[in-house]
Amino acid sequence: xxxxLPPYIKRQISITPKSIRVELGGRAEIIxxxxxxxxxxxxxxxxxxxxxxxPPVVITVDDKVLIAHVTMQDMANYTCVAENIAGKRVxxxxxxxxx
Numbered sequence: 001x002x003x004x005l006p007p008y009i010k011r012q013i014s015i016t017p018k019s020i021r022v023e024l025g026g027r028a029e030i031i032x033x034x035x036x037x038x039x040x041x042x043x044x045x046x047x048x049x050x051x052x053x054x055p056p057v058v059i060t061v062d063d064k065v066l067i068a069h070v071t072m073q074d075m076a077n078y079t080c081v082a083e084n085i086a087g088k089r090v091x092x093x094x095x096x097x098x099x
Contacts, residue, residue: 005037007084009035010034010089013034016030016094019096020094020097024098025069025071027069027070028065032080037086040084043081044059044065067096077093077094078096
């Protein structure tokens with residue numbers, strides 16, 4: 001048996017894509033990948049304000065933001081925030097552009 005790993009959270013959060021252009025009414029997906037022990041709690045910011053899941057905006061169990069039918073109100077910068085007992089990390093923003 002291996003001893004348990006000490007708590008940690010990797011400095012860099014991987015968020016994809018780096019920017020996204022979606023046609024009005026299209027679908028957008030933003031993915032946040034965090035390497036942490038214990039597993040980090042993920043939250044999302046939209047233009048610096050906590051993102052509230054409200055259909056058609058959904059935050060999935062695997063911490064993706066899905067927007068089923070993009071509107072002009074969805075055009076913003078989205079940021080992933082990861083937190084556990086080892087600390088808190090904030091991703092670079094992803095710019096969602098609607099055309």
